[in-house]
Amino acid sequence: MSSGGDFGPVDPAVVGGPPFAVAGPSTVALDGARAGSGSFTVSNVTGRPVRARVMVVPSAGADASWFQVVGESERSLPVAGTATVDVTVKVAEKAPAGAFSFAVGAALEEAPDQVVSGPTVAFQVPEPKKRKFPWWIVIVAAVALLLLIGGGITIWLLMRTPAAPTMSQAPTVSGTVQVGAELAVAPGVWDPDDSVLVHTWQACPDAATDEDDAECADIIVGTGEDAASARGPTYVVGADVVGMRIRVVETAVRVDPETFGEDGPDDLSDLPNASASSAMTDPVVAAPPTTAEVPPVETLPYSQAVSLLSAAGFQVVRTTSDEIGECDPDVVDQSPDGFEQAPIGSVVGITTLHPPELLTCIGWIQKDDLVITNDWFFEQVGP
Template structure:
């Protein structure tokens, strides 16, 4: 065996590739951009929150049949929220905390009946014995959504409702008529007092007959017991005292007729 010269080989180490960190950076930036864009789009397209109640509405006015009740608007954030009002009737036993039996008040009858809405409401006889409240709904309206772009149904807009405190129970309506009291035989002064206490006025006329001091009522119109409007006039007739009559009061005779020829002129100083 013939030995040749020794040959040495040096194998170079392979080149190590650097990790492409720029790809990671680009990916992170892309993710951030996408996330930020999504958040921005969400912020721009998300529905606005409903209005926030600051102060509940209240009702002003006298609680009686035929009187006007008016809403004092509540406070809302934003302040430019559009307000709608619906009037409700509640049982006398209902409370502000328990109003499940309250119902919307309707006005009109038949096909013309509609829910009572607006800033004011006239108490009706149907409300007797019940309590009244108003429900105020605040709607956030996009001022740019007008015309054909405006929503047809405001219930799809962000909104919130709040109820006022209930009124006292509506009392019965005061009577408008009353029976006329009997005043025939009474003096004019006594008749006037009796009629006034019953809610009537008095109108006196006189007959042509010879009269007496403080004559009694001879006739009245309307007659006693007739149902008449409170505040109306009751006409009474009395005898006319003659002009030559003087009435003096004595301890034992409250009404004494003294003819004029019985009156003596004073003699002396």
């Protein structure tokens, strides 16, 4: 067995298998600035120390410039070691809105073209924020014009009330109705089309309908003096609305400088406005777990340990001690320890007693119950 510099001995038992296990979230939520992040784990399953090169693999339509691996892209991983990799997503302002995806991949330093990709990570790019119009310039110009025109026309302009906006298409809500996911508004269509849109998120009982919405109420975020209705084009679903239906109330406001007095409007009701609600979503469901408790498998036979760990959602990497054990040797050590929380899909390393020679194992099994293969593996068959 030879040594490969910093990479340690090559283990023939892992040749041909993927050198890494990559795990992480299935979705990443972007905020109103089209930015978000996610944490991923890269686990060494080669049975030897390695250096991993971590990269982001964008899907069709996604631009590589949107993604950034935080910190060094190359990581040293010991035997059964796991590294946490943070990836940031920042979509360009001019990029189109829509659904995109990416995957986090890892490759051995000596084989950079053989990339092991993790699960697909979906994200929704919202419509870019409209730049706020500098209304103060219009107001200053209007006031200056009013002063020049004279008192009579000034009074007429200040008392003139434009008509409220009218809606031809209601707003809609998109996104996964699950705790921690981000919901987004597709605005309705209003006349005039330069109306300012204000969005307020509401929660409704499971039994509520679009026609019977009397019990819908604003979703409150924050506590104490910071408590306020959830507003804006997006809303990250909280645990307090599990089992409830979500909708957004869109208020269109005509911000016409001619309706302003010297000090501006006191509140929204001072300006012509109209509101419309989106359809209600399905009831909110809780977020699925991303970690699980590692089963304690020390002192258990190897086959039973593998069965328990696999059923709990973990991968298994095995090493053996120098001490001779049984044909199905006992586990003498594990990492992480039993009862610890670990990411689902991550690797649990176990150490077993070294099994005896093949002929010794055959000696206590009846000959008729064996199947001998060309590779000299054997298994017991029958009851």
